[in-house]
Amino acid sequence: MMMWVTGGVLFAYVGMLGLCQGLERHYKQVWQRPCPRALRVGLRGAGWLALLVSLLLCAQAWGWAIGPVAWLGAMSLSGMLLVMLLPYWPRLAVGLAAVVPVWGMVQLFG
Structure with a gap:
């Protein structure tokens, strides 16, 4: 679980980052x-797609009664x-998105 x-x-973070970086400023x-x-x-x-994946993962973990919450x-x-992070370390905020593929590899091979 x-x-x-x-x-x-992680996917919620990537989704929010995608939506954030989709804004010009x-x-x-x-x-x-x-x-x-x-x-x-x-x-x-990509941001909306990552948020949808996040919703599905939360529903998988807790079921549809508590998953959306x-x-x-x-x-x-x-x-x-x-x-x-964005005002002080903007590159770090974007770099944290690299955790998602690493997490996937660990889950796949670990």
């Missing part, structure tokens, strides 16, 4: 250049982390 919970929080804050329109649309789509908690936690 713990791997579903961890995955739910936040993309420019991290990368110091304007975001191309196609990339902006792609980041938003846990998902809202995961989104709140990851959103708060992103809000705290």
Whole structure:
């Protein structure tokens, strides 16, 4: 069950990051250049997809009775982390998204 919970929080963070980087001002804050329109649309789509995966993982861990409530908690936690990191360490906020593939490999081979 713990791997579903961890995955739910990680994918919620990646989803919030995708939605955040899909905004022109936040993309420019991290990368110091304007975001191309196609990339902006792609980041938003990937953000929503990651939030959907997060919802499914939370539902897998707790069932559909409590899963959506846990998902809202995961989104709140990851959103708060992103809000705290983005003003001071924007590259670190984006770099934490690299944890998701590492987590997947550990779950697959561990």
